[in-house]
Amino acid sequence: MAFTLPSLPYELAALEPHIDARTMEIHHGKHHNAYVTNLNNAIANTLADGLSIEEICKNISQYSMPVRNNGGGHYNHSMFWQIMSPKGGGAPTGTLGDAITKTFGSFDAMKEKFAAAATTRFGSGWAWLIKNDAGELAICSTPNQDNPLMDIAEVRGTPLLGIDVWEHAYYLNYQNRRPDYIAAFWNVINWEEVARRGGM
Ligand code: MN
Numbered sequence: 001m002a003f004t005l006p007s008l009p010y011e012l013a014a015l016e017p018h019i020d021a022r023t024m025e026i027h028h029g030k031h032h033n034a035y036v037t038n039l040n041n042a043i044a045n046t047l048a049d050g051l052s053i054e055e056i057c058k059n060i061s062q063y064s065m066p067v068r069n070n071g072g073g074h075y076n077h078s079m080f081w082q083i084m085s086p087k088g089g090g091a092p093t094g095t096l097g098d099a100i101t102k103t104f105g106s107f108d109a110m111k112e113k114f115a116a117a118a119t120t121r122f123g124s125g126w127a128w129l130i131k132n133d134a135g136e137l138a139i140c141s142t143p144n145q146d147n148p149l150m151d152i153a154e155v156r157g158t159p160l161l162g163i164d165v166w167e168h169a170y171y172l173n174y175q176n177r178r179p180d181y182i183a184a185f186w187n188v189i190n191w192e193e194v195a196r197r198g199g200m
Contacts, residue, residue, distance in 0.1 A: 002040045003053065005033050006078050014086040018184040020173045028081065031168055035073030035145070042066040053078070057149040068152075072145030076126060076162060083161055083197075085190035092191040095200035096160075103137040110139070111186065114163075117141040118182045124166040130157030131198045160198045161189065 008028055013021035042064060043049045048056055053075045060068050091107050092100055104110035110129070118127035121141040128140050130148045133156075140148060140155035148157050163169075163185055170181035 002049075003036050003074055005036045006081065008081050010086050015084060015188050018187045019084075019170075023168075023170065023172045026172075027164075027168060028077070032073070032077040035070045035077065038066060039070035039074050042070060054149060057147060058151060060150040061152050068150070069145050072147050072150065075149065076145055076147055076159075076164065079159060079162055079197075080164055083190050083193050084185075084188045085193070086188070088190045089187040090191065092195065094195065096191065096195040096198060099137055099198075099200065104139075113139045114161075115179070115182050118163050118165050119179055121165050126162050126164055128159050129161040129194070130155070130159055132157035137198075158197065161194045 005028075008024070011021075012024045012028075015024065043056075048063065048067065053071060056063065056067065056071045057075050060071065063071070091097065097107070100107055100110045104113060114127055114129060117139050118141065121127060121143070123143065125141055125143040126145075126147065128142065128148055130138050130140060132138055137160075138155060138157060140153075142148065142150075142153060146153060147162070148155055148159055150156075163182065165178060165182075170178065174181040174184075
């Protein structure tokens with residue numbers, strides 16, 4: 001029951017000009033693929049073989065660093081491809097839009113807080129919009145390939161939206177300009193998928 005690399009739900013160039021085709025090709029075909037291969041190698045012939053990636057993340061403190069890094073990498077990237085779309089962008093509506101306004105004051109205020117979390121994450125990692133066990137929205141960030149599902153995370157909850165701020169996610173097109181990449185990300189967010197992940 002090995003994990004497999006999920007297909008992208010759109011063409012490599014579909015997110016241009018915000019995310020370029022070459023970055024997508026390397027990010028999905030090389031980086032994500034390596035996380036899947038290394039995860040499968042790390043769990044081969046162990047009790048983790050056959051568990052879902054969510055189950056592994058939720059009990060990550062019981063696993064080795066290769067499982068944590070590559071299992072997180074597989075979960076995070078599988079989500080990342082889905083929460084973007086060439087038809088994305090705009091503002092969240094419905095229950096999710098209302099929850100964002102109620103929690104952060106406005107969509108713009110939420111964007112500011114999310115961008116700050118993504119910009120100030122030192123080195124490699126991710127910034128997140130999550131829904132916690134109390135059903136509240138929150139913004140946080142994690143280092144490396146950790147995520148808020150993990151039992152070692154400072155802030156825990158279900159990831160609804162995440163941005164990869166590893167340099168491999170933006171360097172070809174944006175070089176050192178991480179804030180420009182974060183600003184462009186809003187143009188490709190698939191808010192329907194974000195809401196679905198939150199059960200909203
Ligand atoms: Mn990545």
